[in-house]
Amino acid sequence: MTASDLEFQFGGRLSLDLTWTLRYRAVAPTDLLATPADLSSWITSSVAPVGGPLTASDLASAVELREAVYAGATSRIAGTAVGRDVRSTLNDWAARPAPFSSLGARTGTSLHLRPGAEVESALAAVALDAVELLSLDDGRLRLCEGPGCSLVFYDSSRPGTRRWCSTERCGNRVNTATYRRRRDGGHPNK
Numbered sequence: 001m002t003a004s005d006l007e008f009q010f011g012g013r014l015s016l017d018l019t020w021t022l023r024y025r026a027v028a029p030t031d032l033l034a035t036p037a038d039l040s041s042w043i044t045s046s047v048a049p050v051g052g053p054l055t056a057s058d059l060a061s062a063v064e065l066r067e068a069v070y071a072g073a074t075s076r077i078a079g080t081a082v083g084r085d086v087r088s089t090l091n092d093w094a095a096r097p098a099p100f101s102s103l104g105a106r107t108g109t110s111l112h113l114r115p116g117a118e119v120e121s122a123l124a125a126v127a128l129d130a131v132e133l134l135s136l137d138d139g140r141l142r143l144c145e146g147p148g149c150s151l152v153f154y155d156s157s158r159p160g161t162r163r164w165c166s167t168e169r170c171g172n173r174v175n176t177a178t179y180r181r182r183r184d185g186g187h188p189n190k
């Protein structure tokens with residue numbers, strides 16, 4: 001499977017959305033942010049429209065931030081301390097100028113990246129979300145139980161019993177496998 005076979009999908013929190021651009025990280029890493037143009041598409045679809053062409057350095061910054069978010073999230077899930085380097089990356093980006101909103105004519109607002117610092121402000125928004133998310137202690141930040149998936153999600157459902165990054169991606173895959181094993185006489189938990 002190549003990056004072009006996959007589309008961006010979203011984990012429900014901006015910072016987790018960024019970590020979802022690296023799929024199957026434990027078994028067959030597939031990076032949807034392979035080029036600066038991929039990052040441009042991601043920022044436009046996840047944060048706000050980005051104008052000019054992005055650079056390799058923008059991409060490197062985004063990947064560094066993504067890995068810090070993922071490392072921080074897995075530490076929180078494991079109940080261990082978030083490392084100093086990870087915190088420093090997240091806190092540094094969170095301190096940069098964030099995007100700003102403008103008022104619409106009737107209802108709603110539009111979000112805009114900072115002119116002249118578009119990528120910086122997009123990544124600041126990601127980092128601010130990560131700082132808030134990783135400060136929570138409600139047990140709703142989880143690793144998907146899908147085999148080989150490794151995506152992290154935040155369970156905002158009312159019952160709080162979600163186990164998959166998404167039912168479509170991993171829930172159905174696991175349920176179908178369990179059904180097949182049952183039908184074929186195997187034990188469902190093997």
Ligand SMILES: [Zn+2]
Pocket residue numbers: 144145146149150151164165166169170
């Ligand atoms: Zn999954």
